[in-house]
Structure formats: C-alpha cells, structure tokens
Amino acid sequence: MTPKNFRVSSKEIGDTAVIYPQGYLNNVTGESLVQECTEHIEKGTKKIVISFSKTELINSIGISMLLSIIEKLLNTGGELCFTDMSKMLKDTFEMLGLTQYITSFDTEAEALNYLKAVSHP
Amino acid sequence: MPFNCIPAKDFVNRKGEMLHLKRLPELRESHVTGNILLEGAHGSGKTELLKQVYRSIYWEDSPVIPFYYAFKSATLKAGVFAQDYFTQFIRQYISFSAKEPAIVTGRGLPLSRSVPPASAWLLDMMDEFEELRNAGDFYGQLLAALAAPVHAATRRGKPVLIMLDNFQMASRLYEETPGDFSALAGFFESPMSSPLCPHIITGAPESALESIFAENALRGTAERMVLRPLPDDAAHSFFKSFCAKLGIQEDPETSVRFVKFLSCNPLYIKSIARSLWRMHKKEATQRDLWECYSHEVSEGEIALYWSSLFSEAIRNPAIQRIAMRVFRHLVEADGEVAAIERLPMILGVSELEVRETLAALKTAGFLQGRTGYKIPKDPVLLDVMHSLYMQDIEGKYHPERLREMILEKYSAHNRPASCFEMTLLAAPEAELIAAKAFEQIARTMKLNTDIAERIQLALIEACINAMEHSGGIEKKIFLKFYTSPSRLEIAIDSAGHFFDPEAVEDPEVAVKLTSAHKRGWGLKLIQSIMDEVRIERIDDRTRVLLIKHIKHDEVLHDTKKLQG
DSSP: OEEEETTEEEEEETTEEEEEEOEEESHHHHHHHHHHHHHHHHTTOOEEEEEOTTEEEEOHHHHHHHHHHHHHHHHHTOEEEEESOOHHHHHHHHHHTGGGGSEEESSHHHHHHHHHHOOOO | OTTOSOOGGGOOSOHHHHHHHHTHHHHHHTTSOOEEEEEOOTTSSHHHHHHHHHHHHHHTTOSSEEEEEEOOGGGOBHHHHHHHHHHHHHHHHHHHHHTOTHHHHTOSSOHHHHSOGGGHHHHHHHHHHHHHHHTTOHHHHHHHHHHHHHHHHHHHTSOEEEEEESGGGGGGOBSSSTTSOSOGGGGGHHHHTOTTOOEEEEOSOHHHHHHHHHHSTTTTSEEEEEOOOOOHHHHHHHHHHHHHHTTOEEOHHHHHHHHHHTTTOHHHHHHHHHHHHHTTOSEEOHHHHHHHHHHHHHTSHHHHHHHHHHHHHOOOHHHHHHHHHHHHHHHHTTTOHHHHHHHHHHHTOOHHHHHHHHHHHHHTTSSBOSSSOBOOSOHHHHHHHHHHHIIIIIOOOOHHHHHHHHHHHTHHHHSOOEEEEEEEEOOTTTHHHHHHHHHHHHHHTTBOHHHHHHHHHHHHHHHHHHHHHOOTTTOEEEEEEEEETTEEEEEEEESOOOOOGGGSOOOOHHHHHHSSOOOOOHHHHHHHHSSEEEEEEETTEEEEEEEEEOOGGGBOOSGGGOOO
C-alpha cells in the first residue's frame, strides 16, 4: 500500500495497479486519482483496477476525472476495471455510458483474475 | 380591455419579463431581437403580463406608444375584425396621447371629436377606412387596419409596441363564412416586419400558435419567450395579497401547499381567492380551500374557463360528448397508447370520429405531446373534465358528492408536509453538509439506500451548480426540503444566473472522452435521478427545484431494516 495522500491509495499486484479513491470523489480526490493513475501508466502499467470500496460519495467532476483516466488508458491500449461499486454508482456509470469503456466486477479479486488472463504487448 | 388588470404591486415575480418586453422597441431598433412569441400554459399569466406592460408604458413618460388587441371569436369575420382592430387602435392612440383611459372604453366624446388638433392625419385615416368599408372592400379594410399602427409610428416618429392576445384565433379569420379562407393571418406579415412596430404575440395552446408561425408568411418573424409558472413563494405572495384585499385570513403553511397543488397557476389562484370571498369565508382553512376548489372545478370560474375553451374547440354537442368520453377513457387508461387504438370499439364510434376528436382536444390544449396524445399534468384540468363528465355523460353530478370525492382523492395531499431549511456559504465541499443533512431526512422518510444515494447525488450536483454560479455579494445558497410520504421537493436558491435547461446540450461520453472539456454532466445526472427539475427565477435569485415522487418500493416498510 502506498499512502501518497489521504484521498487515494494504491498497490501493485504483478503487472496490475489497484487504486482506491477514498471518501468523496470530487475535483480534489479526482485530481489525485488521475495523478496516481498517470504515474502508473507512465511507468508502463497497462492494467488498472479502480476499487470503489472506500468511496463514499461522488460528483460529476469526479466522473469527468474518471473519463480522463479512461482516455489515457485507451491511448496506451491498456485495460481498466471498476470494482466494488454500489448499485447507485453502477447505474450512474451505465446511464452516462462509461461502462462501455471499462469492465466492471463485484470484487477486486474477480478483476485481478480477469486481468491475469489478459495479455498486453 | 388593457386597463382591466391587477394592481402593479400585486403582479409578482415578473420584473425581468416586464423589463425585457418594455425594452423591445429599443432592442428591435438595434436588431438585437425581433417580435416575441410569448408562450406559456393556459392561465400562466400571459394576458396579465401584456396588460401590465401596456399600463406601465401608458402612464410612464415613454417614447413608445402601446397598443393591445385581444382576438375574440365574435369578431373573426375579416371585415368585422378589421373594423374592430382599427377602432381599438385609434381609441388607444388618442387615449394614450390625452392620458384619458375612458377613451379606450368608448366612454365620453364620439371618436372623431376626441382627435387632438395636432393629429388631423388621424381623421384622414379614419375617412379612408370608412370609404373602404362603404365600398365593401374587406381586403382593403384589413390592410388599412393592420397598417394603422405602422402609419402612426411613422407620422409620430415613435415606435408602436403592438401586443396581440389570443393570436391562435388569427388562423380562424374568414372572409364570408367560417373556414372559407385560412391564410388571412398572413396579412400580419407586413406590420410584423416593420422595425417601428415590434409585436408581442401570445395565446394558447403553444401548438396552435406555433403552427401559425410555421405554415404561412409569418415563418421566422417571431422569437419564442416562455413564461414559466410562478415559483412557490411568489405564487403564495400572490394568493396572500388577494386574500388580504378580500378580507380573508390565510395560514401560510396551508396556502403554500394548496397553491403548489394548483401548479402555482395565477388563474387558478385568483379564482380560488375570489371563490373564498363569494362563499363569505373569513379564513382560508384547508377545508375551506377544498370546498371552494370543488365548487371551482364544477361550477366556478375555473370550470367556466375550461368549458368555454372546450366548447370553442368542439362546437358540435354530439362530438363534445364523444370528446368527454375519449378524455375520460384516456385518463383512466393513464395515457396508454393501446387505449387509443381501442377507443372506436369501446366507445362505439368510428375511427375517423376518434381521430378528429383527439386532434380537436389537442388543438385546444386538452391533450399534449409533439407526437401522440398525452394527458396534461394538470390535476385541476382533470378535475374540471371529470366534473363535466359526471354532469353531461353520467348524469350523476351532485355538488356534495363531488366535494366528498375530491376530499377523498386528495386526502394524502392534505397531510401536512415537513419542511427543513438550511443556508450554506459557498465554500469548497459545502455541498457535503447538504448531503449529510439529506441523509437524516432520507432516514426520516424511510427511503431505501439506493434511492437515498441517488437523490443525494442529484442534491450534490445542484448545490455545486448553485455555488459555482452564485453571483451577488452574499455567496450563499438557500435550501428547503419539503417532505411528505409520497413526495420530496428540494428547492436550491442562489443569486446565480437563470438558465434554460432545454438550451443545455446533452453530453455524449464518446465526445467528452476526446475533448479537453470533460465536465458538464451535472444537469444530465440530476434529470436522470429526479422526476421533475424546474429552473425558476424569483426576483434576483435563481431556484433549482428538484421533485421526486416516492414510490412504494423506494421506502423501507420494516423499521428494523432502517439504514444507519
């Protein structure tokens, strides 16, 4: 676990980065989240899991930050998974059309299992 | 008559619209705007707004000459209309110049003797019009009547602000017999294109008005301006002021709930206040209000208003009976499309009769929808139509029975709603305070976690939007939560600018992904969560109103399962 700041934490499992936005996913947490993901992408990580297990609330600015991450990862040909979403989060992402660019799982373990099988050049 | 309007001080929350309309001649001259097509629901106060503009210009030392004309079904024959329009203009012009309102109503001196010496050209115009009338040249009369304000504006070097009310009737102007000539409204093209004569045109329903401007020579000559319903507190002030004048005491909590039920419609509010007075009520208690309401929807001014529109739209009594049955059936079927297909079989009438009846009901504003037929969300109209149905179709109408039916129907509405208020200072993450407060409200309402979280998200978005756009010095936003077992309403007020939600572009994720500007999801989120989102202007504040109808499965019925 790398406690870079109190809003976002992360860990690396093999070639995958697992990131935990905490509390309120707004502009501040969103920027930290983008920064965290960018660092992993720049290091060559192509598999990222964002776990919402520690996310209590979200707003539209937080959602726009998630779009930035999707864009960055799409540009590198990477894979993004969302896990541990509440029903409200799932429905919101579905309604806005985000789910077509990510793969969602109920748990982090399921996402890691899935990504193990995915190979990136 | 343009002077037949409420006192200016009672005309609440339309300052912005008044100012804009009064500035129309100036804006027209500088090519900022054209003519205005003023739209709004039946009874929303369009006529009142025109009359207030008229009166305000009339008594001010204004460089603009006001002219108000309301189309009437009795004067739609072209020659009669031309005479009426021309006479009204001359009367109003002379009245304005002399600041003598009695001239408008035709009291006092004969018209020709009221003409001031400096306006002898008016006498020439009147003589020319008389010659056309004597010659039976109705086209000439029509052209002369419509050109009269343009002529006056040119002679005086002052713009004439022309306000045309009930303009939907212009499509029914005829030459000799009703329906013989449907394009006479096109004669307005010439005066409407005069830069010295900006027009404000209104009427209802919107579809009838818009079709005049879409199908003939008037296409593109007017811009839409929508008169939105009064906000709750303005509607309450309006009701309160009416009651005070009539010597009736009202209880704010009861009245606010009741004017909200009336969709804050000024026509309904005025009618109920007058009904209280006619029934010698000294107080507007809940029971009194519903008693007056029952009377209003069956025999009062509201019933008269809607039933006259109904008879105007459908003149044949046999078709009226079919229309009442069609409407009742659609209400009972909750607007289900398949119900329309079954109508000929159920009612025992031809498909053609059903089609024509549906079209007539839609033209008159009793049904809505760009495509198809939807029942309007106006409980008052539905009750008026139900009462008509009871009287004319069932033959079972009895005032006491209707009153009981209405009291029973709205018993849930009569239960008092709770109200919570809070003020937030626009500061980073202040929206979380509102979200936290809502958590407790959701618990009190026994909302399940899913719906509570969704509403919380909508609330957060509305607060962020209010804080980002709150102008003014105080930088505060004001929240009110109204809760009842079946409804939640959240009002978020700020000094932010008014915006039209229809003008906000719907964001597309594919576009946003490659765009540098990834924000702009707030309104879409709010609209997807709430049942209704209204943006209202209340004097110097903008209000975002979020409404959610609480369904049975969105409430926790076992208190042991309550969250938190």
